[in-house]
Amino acid sequence: MQMSPTQSCRLHTPDDYVFVSNNDENDDYPSQIRNQCQSNDDNQFRRDHRLLSPCQCEVDTKNCSVEFGPFLHQTNSDSHQTGGVAADYSDENAWPDGVARESLHGVPQDLDSENDINEKERWLMTYFAVFDGHAGTGAALMAVNLLHHIIQRHLCDVREELMRREAVTGDPHRKSSWQCEPMVDLPSPYRDRSASIDVDSLVIGALETAFKEMDETIGRERTTYQIQGGCTALVAIVFNGKLYVANAGDSRAIINLKGKVIPMSEDFTPLHEQRRLQTLAYLKPELLHNEFCHLQFPKRVTQTDVGRSMLYRDADMTGWSVKTITEDDTKFPLVYGEGKRARLMATIGVTRGFGDHDLTVYDTSIRIKPFLIPLPQVKVYDLTAESHEPNDVLILGSDGLWDVMTNSQAQETVLQTLLQLDDSDQLRYMSAAFQLVLAARGIRQDEMWQLKDGSQASNDDITAFVVPLCACVRLSPSPRNDLTVSDNS
Amino acid sequence: MQMSPTQSCRLHTPDDYVFVSNNDENDDYPSQIRNQCQSNDDNQFRRDHRLLSPCQCEVDTKNCSVEFGPFLHQTNSDSHQTGGVAADYSDENAWPDGVARESLHGVPQDLDSENDINEKERWLMTYFAVFDGHAGTGAALMAVNLLHHIIQRHLCDVREELMRREAVTGDPHRKSSWQCEPMVDLPSPYRDRSASIDVDSLVIGALETAFKEMDETIGRERTTYQIQGGCTALVAIVFNGKLYVANAGDSRAIINLKGKVIPMSEDFTPLHEQRRLQTLAYLKPELLHNEFCHLQFPKRVTQTDVGRSMLYRDADMTGWSVKTITEDDTKFPLVYGEGKRARLMATIGVTRGFGDHDLTVYDTSIRIKPFLIPLPQVKVYDLTAESHEPNDVLILGSDGLWDVMTNSQAQETVLQTLLQLDDSDQLRYMSAAFQLVLAARGIRQDEMWQLKDGSQASNDDITAFVVPLCACVRLSPSPRNDLTVSDNS
Structure with missing residues (x-):
């Protein structure tokens, strides 16, 4: 040019x-x-x-x-x-x-x-x-x-x-x-x-x-x-x-x-971005250090729910289905809380922005940044x-x-x-x-x-x-x- | 219930x-x-x-x-x-x-x-x-x-x-x-x-x-x-x-x-699903076995393009920006071809469906299935x-x-x-x-x-x-x- x-x-x-x-x-x-x-x-x-x-x-x-x-x-x-x-x-x-x-x-x-x-x-x-x-x-x-x-x-x-x-x-x-x-007569993919x-x-x-x-x-x-x-x-x-x-x-x-x-x-809050956050956690579960659960449930899952049926939504789902609750599901939810109080990994209420490169989940080495973009x-x-x-x-x-x-x-x-x-x-x-x-x-x-x-x-x-x-x-x-x-x- | x-x-x-x-x-x-x-x-x-x-x-x-x-x-x-x-x-x-x-x-x-x-x-x-x-x-x-x-x-x-x-x-x-x-007076998250x-x-x-x-x-x-x-x-x-x-x-x-x-x-074709395919390849680059490039370019990148500026789109982008082409960018594109002839990893023209569990890229061990859902x-x-x-x-x-x-x-x-x-x-x-x-x-x-x-x-x-x-x-x-x-x- x-x-x-x-x-x-x-x-x-x-x-x-x-x-x-x-x-x-x-x-x-x-x-x-x-x-x-x-x-x-x-x-x-x-x-x-x-x-x-x-x-x-x-x-x-x-x-x-x-x-x-x-x-x-x-x-x-x-x-x-x-x-x-x-x-x-x-x-x-x-x-x-x-x-x-x-x-x-x-x-x-x-x-x-x-x-x-x-x-x-x-x-x-x-x-x-x-x-x-x-x-x-x-x-x-x-x-x-x-x-x-x-x-x-x-x-x-x-x-x-x-x-x-x-x-x-x-x-x-x-x-x-x-x-x-000038229009050169290249093969289609190279044009x-x-x-x-x-x-x-x-x-x-x-x-x-x-x-x-x-x-x-x-x-x-x-x-x-x-x-x-x-x-x-x-x-x-x-x-x-x-x-x-x-x-x-x-x-x-x-x-x-x-x-x-x-x-x-x-x-861009944890609730609004639930799908993106869940997908990242689903594809790279190592980011959660086995501390959080990426599935979405209609309530906080407790030990008493283990073995029971409950509605859930996985990262790739638009609708809701039913599963039998396991121990894994009782981990703390990736996104937790209602409305403005919802937090990503119990830490931050906003999911896009600048900085926070050293931010970790309290008392752990779990980094927030891969989720915060x-x-x-x-x-x-x-x-x-x-x-x-x-x-x-x-x-x-x-x-x-x-x-x-x-x-x-x-x-x-x-x-x-x-x-x-x-x-x-x-x-x-x-x-x-x-x-x-x-x-x-x-x-x-x-x-x-x-x-x-x-x-x-x-x-x-x-x-x-x-x-x-x-x-x-x-x-x-x-x-x-x-x-x-x-x-x- | x-x-x-x-x-x-x-x-x-x-x-x-x-x-x-x-x-x-x-x-x-x-x-x-x-x-x-x-x-x-x-x-x-x-x-x-x-x-x-x-x-x-x-x-x-x-x-x-x-x-x-x-x-x-x-x-x-x-x-x-x-x-x-x-x-x-x-x-x-x-x-x-x-x-x-x-x-x-x-x-x-x-x-x-x-x-x-x-x-x-x-x-x-x-x-x-x-x-x-x-x-x-x-x-x-x-x-x-x-x-x-x-x-x-x-x-x-x-x-x-x-x-x-x-x-x-x-x-x-x-x-x-x-x-x-009965409405039990549970703390909000447990309701x-x-x-x-x-x-x-x-x-x-x-x-x-x-x-x-x-x-x-x-x-x-x-x-x-x-x-x-x-x-x-x-x-x-x-x-x-x-x-x-x-x-x-x-x-x-x-x-x-x-x-x-x-x-x-x-x-659901490779072109329609370009974003999803790119995102998966970006997050799990090991799936590409170093054979494919997940970036999108407006033309097939060749060796002669190395060092030049070219428009590109990364997995997370809606718009297009400019980058200097490197050797890595000359790898075969993840999605390649026009219209109905577009193929995922040069192999398949559809990106959702059943089966194909053993499908690999020709003459390699690169599996298509993680991309085909x-x-x-x-x-x-x-x-x-x-x-x-x-x-x-x-x-x-x-x-x-x-x-x-x-x-x-x-x-x-x-x-x-x-x-x-x-x-x-x-x-x-x-x-x-x-x-x-x-x-x-x-x-x-x-x-x-x-x-x-x-x-x-x-x-x-x-x-x-x-x-x-x-x-x-x-x-x-x-x-x-x-x-x-x-x-x-």
Whole structure:
């Protein structure tokens, strides 16, 4: 594949995160929100929950455009949870050496007209992430600082393939400038079928391999940098006219589209991943050290059940069948507990994420890591398939939010806030995120933190993003948008 | 759970198969169809395809009810492919000793009224199966003779659970007669949650474990009975108001519902199962004996690719990424070939089924069996959710049919035949099945067997069933149907 050295590959990520605490007198941080953060309730909440560090907001205050004004809020952080928000900025120095100026063959040479600005922006990547840490801050902080660079690099690795598809599916004028390899009459198996692999598969692959590399990096450097614990990872990138949400853990993303909720992630908990965990244990029983049972039963099997019939489900089954209970079945279950309290090998309540390389079952040498994987599930939302109103938003939140709030309740909370504020209000999305956090944190009544309905409020870290989809569309014009412009001109 | 000894558990299967060849002068076999089978074209087809045995039809001619008159046809069998068809008959001697008279607690004692006939029929199982054999007839014949008994036994194993759910979801009069175990105040994990497992999960589990047992039986007895080769298995059972289709292999089932096609199975081929095969090879690389590569590439990797970048997909990935090719990547691919010609380890084109316990990669000791599994995928169709017209049918077919026919073409062929025949015609479904086989076999032109459009006709065994759904509904009244009757009375 030929390459010309004159054009920049404009995959783009931020590399700055400004951490703003409530107590900071940082002028960049809107006083309206700052005052909200400093309410007595917040201070009391931190005391009640024995949080050592101040309530934190992390926003990219340096380079945010108006549309991507601050729309993240995080409260009651004990520094185990970090988030990042990125917007489009075009400082080429932000690119790692040797990557930013990688060039692509087939892109038009002059990029001065209005269409060409679209062409520049098409390959920008806008990035949001929530990393919910546990047992230490190391893994989360490392992910905050590195993951977007790693994703960027993996996208750059497939830039030739991306541009090639762009040439095929995008502007017909560009198509002609794409030099296809001559069709050689090779025997069928040796013919390259990579052209049938679409852009989505390449972006999903880049996210998957980036997550795996992030985890390997933490594993490799954990001794040198004394990285303890682990973290979940929820990443949303806007790229080439689409929104890609990659999730490894129990944070969650949803979209509000014209009042309808579109789930953009699944919660990777031991119960949700029971099948995958059971399959691994079934194929590699040595991982269980003869201490756990990989079969699923409708109750905790005890010695008194031995010899009796009981329903069970094996790793490869969708349905349930009956077996006679043996001594082996009385071992502790691989997955045990209900709902949010379910644990993998009685140890951890989340089954995907970064770090935890040294985590073992209490008082044993049984490693958790083979079961706990960094691989994300990626969902794709086409920003060009619908027209978006100012209240159509992506909501990202840590499990501290979703523990006490359904998707619909979060959507309702956001919409209530947005409807009260003018579309031009630069703080409307941040206010909505803030209201999400306030609602999940609850109010203090009778020495208890309660939700509006009187039930117990969240006792966990809470992070929320509210991202307007119309701004995503503006930031990332797609080939199809471009094509429409071309057709109209 | 208490049991009363007075009521029969009326799970029901046939145990007779009458094999009728075209040349047989069997009076039970309709002469109209027999004459069709004996056409010159058929005789020529058998000569052209070097088939040693005559064209065969296998129907249960002894016990079919009118609705389930013969609706199976099979042509050009070389005895490697067998099918079975079952209808409702109530010869209690057909039950294996010790199973047929197992009784259930909570069923009303007198079953004489019209509703009670429904109650009797509710627990009948009606069964259809296609077994497409390869490399010998043993596995297919053993499955023909045993599988329905094994399924029956596994359904009987969960009969208490089935009746218990029936009592909860069915007729309210019956509910009172169901003796629930007293709610003991046990700690939460020790409380039995089996009540939350629904009837579908129990039937699916019975089918799954029955398929596994069938394969184990073949494996265990293959030396004693000189069972060679293997077979795919497509089974449809009508039970408790629903149609359950269990598929392990590349036969296929579809439903025609008011002109719409509903796929009732997936074809389990190496390409379709790439992910599962890769995962097994990734987790247990020793199974590949260092001879195969589990990674997926868009082309056959050769020595000249070593050191170059190429797209690839690992077992756990949904997308595609890039890697630098190494010597290891040049090993033969685990899955190789296109479409129907794709093979697992260059050996077999189907990835689920029975038998093949001794199958190895040519000239090696690498076993195919760990990758080739008997587990079926089960799809459920609720016969009570829709009203069914006489032309709404289930179509089952071996890959010999689907190789040359799309789902829509099969549906069209069946509907064309059915529309020409009166609803009361006892041969209409058999005629439709026969037309399917004729269409796939094609006609002889210019020394070639061709389809209507001139393309090549099927060169494989062809089996087709056409089963009217309205007859299924009549055979298997559901709890809900019953409830409606009760409400109206």
